[in-house]
Amino acid sequence: MKERIIAYFDERPDQFMSGEQLSQFLQCSRTAVWKHIQELKKQGYRFESVTSKGYRLIEKPDTLSAATIIAASGQLSVFSQLKLHSTLDSTQSEAHRLAMDGANHGTLIIADSQQSGRGRHGRPWFSPAGQGIWMSLLLRPVLSLNFAPQMTLLTAVALCRTARQSLKANVGIKWPNDLLIDGKKISGILIESVGEDELVRYMVVGVGIDCNMTEDDYPQELTGKATSLLIETGNRINRSNLIVDFLREFDELYNLYMESGFAPIRTLWESHSVTLGNPIKLRIGDRLVEGIAESMDEIGALVVRWPDGSTEKIYSGETQ
Amino acid sequence: MKERIIAYFDERPDQFMSGEQLSQFLQCSRTAVWKHIQELKKQGYRFESVTSKGYRLIEKPDTLSAATIIAASGQLSVFSQLKLHSTLDSTQSEAHRLAMDGANHGTLIIADSQQSGRGRHGRPWFSPAGQGIWMSLLLRPVLSLNFAPQMTLLTAVALCRTARQSLKANVGIKWPNDLLIDGKKISGILIESVGEDELVRYMVVGVGIDCNMTEDDYPQELTGKATSLLIETGNRINRSNLIVDFLREFDELYNLYMESGFAPIRTLWESHSVTLGNPIKLRIGDRLVEGIAESMDEIGALVVRWPDGSTEKIYSGETQ
Numbered sequence: 229m230k231e232r233i234i235a236y237f238d239e240r241p242d243q244f245m246s247g248e249q250l251s252q253f254l255q256c257s258r259t260a261v262w263k264h265i266q267e268l269k270k271q272g273y274r275f276e277s278v279t280s281k282g283y284r285l286i287e288k289p290d291t292l293s294a295a296t297i298i299a300a301s302g303q304l305s306v307f308s309q310l311k312l313h314s315t316l317d318s319t320q321s322e323a324h325r326l327a328m329d330g331a332n333h334g335t336l337i338i339a340d341s342q343q344s345g346r347g348r349h350g351r352p353w354f355s356p357a358g359q360g361i362w363m364s365l366l367l368r369p370v371l372s373l374n375f376a377p378q379m380t381l382l383t384a385v386a387l388c389r390t391a392r393q394s395l396k397a398n399v400g401i402k403w404p405n406d407l408l409i410d411g412k413k414i415s416g417i418l419i420e421s422v423g424e425d426e427l428v429r430y431m432v433v434g435v436g437i438d439c440n441m442t443e444d445d446y447p448q449e450l451t452g453k454a455t456s457l458l459i460e461t462g463n464r465i466n467r468s469n470l471i472v473d474f475l476r477e478f479d480e481l482y483n484l485y486m487e488s489g490f491a492p493i494r495t496l497w498e499s500h501s502v503t504l505g506n507p508i509k510l511r512i513g514d515r516l517v518e519g520i521a522e523s524m525d526e527i528g529a530l531v532v533r534w535p536d537g538s539t540e541k542i543y544s545g546e547t548q
Numbered sequence: 549m550k551e552r553i554i555a556y557f558d559e560r561p562d563q564f565m566s567g568e569q570l571s572q573f574l575q576c577s578r579t580a581v582w583k584h585i586q587e588l589k590k591q592g593y594r595f596e597s598v599t600s601k602g603y604r605l606i607e608k609p610d611t612l613s614a615a616t617i618i619a620a621s622g623q624l625s626v627f628s629q630l631k632l633h634s635t636l637d638s639t640q641s642e643a644h645r646l647a648m649d650g651a652n653h654g655t656l657i658i659a660d661s662q663q664s665g666r667g668r669h670g671r672p673w674f675s676p677a678g679q680g681i682w683m684s685l686l687l688r689p690v691l692s693l694n695f696a697p698q699m700t701l702l703t704a705v706a707l708c709r710t711a712r713q714s715l716k717a718n719v720g721i722k723w724p725n726d727l728l729i730d731g732k733k734i735s736g737i738l739i740e741s742v743g744e745d746e747l748v749r750y751m752v753v754g755v756g757i758d759c760n761m762t763e764d765d766y767p768q769e770l771t772g773k774a775t776s777l778l779i780e781t782g783n784r785i786n787r788s789n790l791i792v793d794f795l796r797e798f799d800e801l802y803n804l805y806m807e808s809g810f811a812p813i814r815t816l817w818e819s820h821s822v823t824l825g826n827p828i829k830l831r832i833g834d835r836l837v838e839g840i841a842e843s844m845d846e847i848g849a850l851v852v853r854w855p856d857g858s859t860e861k862i863y864s865g866e867t868q
Contacts, residue, residue, distance in 0.1 A: 372863035372864040373743075374693075374694040374696070374847065374863055375694070376743060377694050377743075377745065377746035380745045404746055405745065418744065420743065420744055422741070422743075423740065423741040424668065424669075424739070424740055425724060425737070425738065425739050425864075426697035427864045513690050527694065543694055543746060544746040
C-alpha cells in the first residue's frame with residue numbers, strides 16, 4: 229500500500245494531493261490514508277501538508293547501499309564483511325553475538341534503525357530510521373588491554389577528520405570522544421572491549437552519527453544538546469558515502485597506530501580537540517571537580533591542572 | 549543405589565567386599581555393581597580393588613560447603629552472594645550470563661565440576677568433580693580499563709600467598725599469572741574484562757586450582773605439566789577452607805589496591821616471582837624471542853633485557 233502511495237506521488241511531481249483523492253485512489257478511508265502517511269514519515273519520507281490542498285511529497289529517505297559500501301571497502305584491512313539490517317535491537321549487541329559465534333575481524337554491522345540503541349553508561353541512543361548512521365565494527369587487534377582506551381581516541385579522530393574533510397563541518401573533539409559542532413553533540417562513540425588477562429580478545433567500535441534529522445525530529449530531552457549534519461551544514465547526507473569516507477579514514481589511522489603506536493594519534497587528537505586549554509568539569513567516581521585540561525600524555529590520559537596548581541592524569545571520567 | 553553402596557561400605561570399615569556380595573546385597577548384576585563403582589569414582593570416591601578380595605572404600609570425596617564459605621566471607625567487600633553448582637559448562641560463562649542480567653559486584657560462582665572449563669586462549673581446562681576449585685568472581689570495580697591487567701597480577705599474588713600461608717606450599721608466580729611448584733602448574737587464572745570506552749564495566753576473575761588429584765587422575769597430555777596440591781604437599785585439601793583463605797587474601801589485596809594503587813601489589817608480585825632474574829622465552833604476536841626478565845615496571849609491564857643489551861617493556865605475551 230505504501231509503495232502505491234509513493235508511486236502515485238512520483239507520477240505527479242510537486243503536486244498536492246488531497247486526502248479525498250488519495251482515499252479514492254487507494255480505495256480506503258481517509259483515516260487509513262493518514263496512517264500510511266504517518267508510517268512513511270517514520271521511514272524518512274517528508275510531506276508538506278497544507279489545509280485545503282492536501283499532501284505533497286517533498287523528500288525521499290536516504291537509503292543505505294550495501295553495494296556502495298562493499299565496493300569501496302573491499303581493500304581495507306578493517307573490513308571483511310557487511311551485515312546490513314533494516315532494523316536491529318542494537319548494532320553493538322548484534323556485534324557481540326556475532327563475536328561470540330566466531331565472526332571475523334572487520335565484520336561491520338549497520339542498521340537503518342535501532343529499537344534500543346545504546347550509548348555510554350547504558351543510556352538509550354536515539355536511532356530513528358533513515359536519518360543517521362548506526363553501526364558497529366568488530367575488530368580483533370593484537371593489542372594489550374591496557375592500550376584499549378587509545379582506540380576510543382583514535383575513533384574520535386577518524387570521525388572528526390571525516391566530518392571536516394568530507395562535509396567541511398566545523399567539528400571538534402570533546403574529551404574523550406564526543407564530536408561537537410557549536411557545543412552540540414553530533415555523534416557518539418561507544419567502544420566495548422573484551423579482554424582476557426592482559427590481552428584484547430575483541431573490540432566493538434560503535435559509531436552513531438546524526439545525519440538527516442531536522443530540529444522537529446528530536447525528542448524534547450535532546451533539544452539543545454544534539455544536532456544533525458543536515459541542520460549544521462544545510463546539506464542532506466548520503467549516508468553510504470559518509471560510511472565509506474569514515475571507514476577509509478579509520479583504516480588509515482588504524483594501520484598507522486598498529487605500525488607506529490599512539491604518538492601520531494595523540495598529535496591528531498590534540499589538534500582536533502576543543503577540550504585542551506579550556507576549563508573542564510569532571511565527575512570521577514563520586515568526586516565532582518573542576519580544572520583546566522592542559523594536555524594529553526603519551527598513553528592517552530588527560531592532564532588536568534587543578535586550582536591549587538597541581539596536575540593530575542585523568543584516565544576516565546564523565547565530563548559535565 | 550549409590551547411596552546404598554556407600555552406606556554398605558560405611559558399616560564395614562576397612563573391609564573388602566566382593567562383587568558377588570555387593571550384587572546380592574543390592575539385588576543387581578555384577579556388571580551393574582561395576583558401573584555404580586565407576587560412577588562413584590568419578591564423584592571422587594576411591595576404592596582399592598584386589599582380585600579375589602573385591603572392593604574396599606578408602607576415601608570419600610571432599611564436599612564443597614556453601615555454609616562454610618558464606619559464614620566466613622560475609623564481611624568481605626569482594627563477596628556478596630554465592631552460587632554453588634554441582635556442575636556447570638563453565639563458571640566463567642555463567643558469570644558473564646549473570647553479569648549481563650545485572651548481578652552484583654561480589655557474586656561468586658563455584659562448580660564442583662565443569663563440562664567445558666576454559667583456560668587462556670580458548671584452551672580447555674581439566675575440571676573433574678571433587679578434585680579442584682573451579683570458581684569465578686564477578687567484580688564491578690570503578691577502574692580505568694588501562695589498569696585492568698593489574699588485576700591479573702593482583703590475583704596471582706593473592707593465590708600465591710594463600711598457598712604459601714595456608715598450605716606451606718613452595719609456590720612461585722610465573723609471569724604473568726601462572727602458579728608453579730617445581731616448574732609444574734598448580735593453578736590457572738583467567739580474568740575476563742569487559743570495558744566501555746576507557747572504563748571497566750565488569751570483570752570476571754576466574755581461578756582454577758588442582759587440589760586432590762593423584763597422578764593417575766591426569767590425562768596423558770597434562771603429565772609433567774600439571775600437578776595438584778595433594779601430590780605436592782602430601783595432604784588432602786579441604787576445598788571450602790582453601791576458598792575462604794583465598795577470598796580473605798584477595799579481599800585484603802583488592803582493598804589495598806583500590807586505596808593505594810598498584811605499587812604495593814607490584815612489590816609483592818616481584819617478591820613471589822620465579823620469572824624475574826631468569827631467562828625468558830616469549831611469543832609476542834608472531835615473534836619468538838628470548839631475553840632476561842629483569843623487573844616489573846610501575847604499571848605492570850615486564851621489563852626484558854635482550855641479548856643486544858637493550859630493554860623492552862612487555863605488556864602481553866605467551867611464555868614458552
